[in-house]
Amino acid sequence: MTVEDQTHRADVHLPAEGLIGLPGPAERAGPAPPSSPSPPGSHEEAVTVRDMVARLCAAYPSVDAATVEGTVRAAYDSFREARIRAFIPILVERRSRRALGAASEQTRTDR
Numbered sequence: 001m002t003v004e005d006q007t008h009r010a011d012v013h014l015p016a017e018g019l020i021g022l023p024g025p026a027e028r029a030g031p032a033p034p035s036s037p038s039p040p041g042s043h044e045e046a047v048t049v050r051d052m053v054a055r056l057c058a059a060y061p062s063v064d065a066a067t068v069e070g071t072v073r074a075a076y077d078s079f080r081e082a083r084i085r086a087f088i089p090i091l092v093e094r095r096s097r098r099a100l101g102a103a104s105e106q107t108r109t110d111r
Helices: 003-009 043-059 065-078 088-110
Strands: none
Touching: 043 065, 043 088, 065 088
């Protein structure tokens, strides 16, 4: 018997669906609906923005409060279409800190 004969006769068993990275029926159906702890424009998001603005105003006293709020709102707006919203506050704060740090640095050099 040749190797080719053995290959043709070998019983080939495919792994069960859902194992070894193969999608099972649930994965083939599409992604699960996104979890939305705070949908855009919600009361919870407004409270988060208010608290974040207060923290950032304290962290960057040389930057005007209206500029801080505008920076935070602009950062939130950039994530308006995000499907998964759980990490948006963290990402917004990081983006805002980066922008406010640059604005604060510019204010210091202008003086």
